[in-house]
Amino acid sequence: MVTEQQVLLVDIGNTSIKFLRLSNFQEIPQSKSTLNAFEQWLTRNPEVTTLFISSVRQTAVTQPLREYCRQNKIVVNEINTEQSAFGLLNSYKDVSKMGVDRWLAMIAAVHLTHKPFVVIDAGTAITVDFVADGQHLGGWIAPGFYSMKNALVTSTQKVFSDDEISNQLQLGTTTERCVANGCLAAVQGVYARARAQISINFEDFDIFITGGDKNLFAFTCNDGSILAANLVVQGLARYAKKQLFA
Template sequence: MVTEASVLLVDIGNTRVKAIRLDAFGGEPEYFVDTDDLMNASVFRDIDTLYFASVREQAVSDRLADWCQKQGVTCREVVTEKTAFGITNSYEDVSKMGVDRWLAMIGAAEIACDTFCVIDTGTATTVDFVSKGQHLGGWIVPGFQTMKSALVGATKRVTADDAAPVTLDVGQTTEACVAQGCHAAVIGVYFSAVDYLSRKQTPFDVILSGGDKKLFAIAELSDSMRPANLVVQGLARYAKSELFA
């Protein structure tokens, strides 16, 4: 019999792979560089079912599925759909939408009111807007690190450091100007999302997620929610409904 402790949820992101068992999905996942790293890890022991989602190339998914088959582990890859859990995707070709965005919406819908947006910030910052079960559309923006690398790569005299500001401020050195400027740009996405939703003239929730959500400390003033990891939460919803409903 499948138990929640024997199901592993895996989010294969652009930068990192996150894995956590279904019975612990609200907690902190384990991080891996890639799926080879994951396949050798102890989290893989004693599981009988794997639910995964990937934004990497197809070969990565194929290799993971092959490996599961050899281990006798049931493997289910979740992909972006046109409709599920009462949400309808606005993309005409839903296969083009990154499954992390789809799962973030599915995860957010469980905790948000009728109208909401989910802001997921990591390698990219994505924003997706949903009202009454209809996905209205979204934004894809470079993430904080990605913005800094693009800036450094496209200029001669601009350099960056590892600082990750949490307050809106200004810099007095090149590195501080870059860090504060890119932080201001990330925060700008949040304010623009609030502005867009405000025009709907209906109550809404803003849900923040992703490896860099700490950059949104400023949003604590408002009542936006910051759940653990929405992509994993979306995967958990799929696994629960398919295995235990």
């Protein structure tokens, strides 16, 4: 019999790996930037016997982790995007093409509200997904804040950026401030369009914001949007609880 302390929920994104024990799945996850660093963490925490993982990387990239787990008798449960689960229906014809992080964030959100909702996951990419009555209506994939800045700086010769983030949208008077505020304007635009889009058909709805860059959405705090620590990990927790304890 496994306990919740022995179970680790692992969200493998394009930039980083976030993980948390099932016993405290609502807290802020730990983060490692490489699979190697994550494996080292596992070595130091031998009480972990079971992983529930979601990965948006190629299978070959996570193969060494699987091999490590096989050698150390750690059970790996990999969750994949489904046509339907937990009362949520996917709109993709080929569900294998939908990033499992999007699916899991929706699985978590559908448990948190009965209203139509939007999930915005801001990381390497910004994904936006619309759900009403348990039906995924469709969504958007846009570049994330860092990806945007990176693409801009890479494809121009005289534009450069720094790592400073504006909390408020301002007018830049240096190249760096123009870039940071331009990318923030684009992020705010995604949010504004998402709100406008769901408002076309619904008066009452929730907007959930999650992901490593959710703090860029601090400007939404007065209009009822909900900032969630990590909805992908919370979605994994639902699968883990169902599989282990239901």
